[in-house]
Amino acid sequence: MRLEDALFNWLQIKVVAEARKDDHAAEETRQFFEEIIHEDHAVTSLETTEDESMVHIHYEVDGKQKKLMFDKESVEQLLHDINSNPKYNNQ
Numbered sequence: 001m002r003l004e005d006a007l008f009n010w011l012q013i014k015v016v017a018e019a020r021k022d023d024h025a026a027e028e029t030r031q032f033f034e035e036i037i038h039e040d041h042a043v044t045s046l047e048t049t050e051d052e053s054m055v056h057i058h059y060e061v062d063g064k065q066k067k068l069m070f071d072k073e074s075v076e077q078l079l080h081d082i083n084s085n086p087k088y089n090n091q
Contacts, residue, residue, distance in 0.1 A: 012078040
């Protein structure tokens with residue numbers, strides 16, 4: 001899996017896990033992607049910030065600070081999809 005894909009997937013599930021505190025599957029999935037990011041891509045630090053329209057991921061690889069930005073709407077789409085499906089709303 002490409003680092004950019006792993007970061008985006010991690011970010012989406014991070015949003016879900018934070019919004020749905022009792023969703024253990026979401027938390028396990030967040031941890032899974034975090035492991036991929038750290039173990040497969042040697043990312044040593046990982047933080048997020050956001051503004052009105054973008055979510056920024058700040059990370060470090062090989063001692064170099066890097067940043068990726070994703071559209072906030074795209075990042076929140078998974079949470080929206082889960083919340084709009086009654087099957088998943090029995091927290």
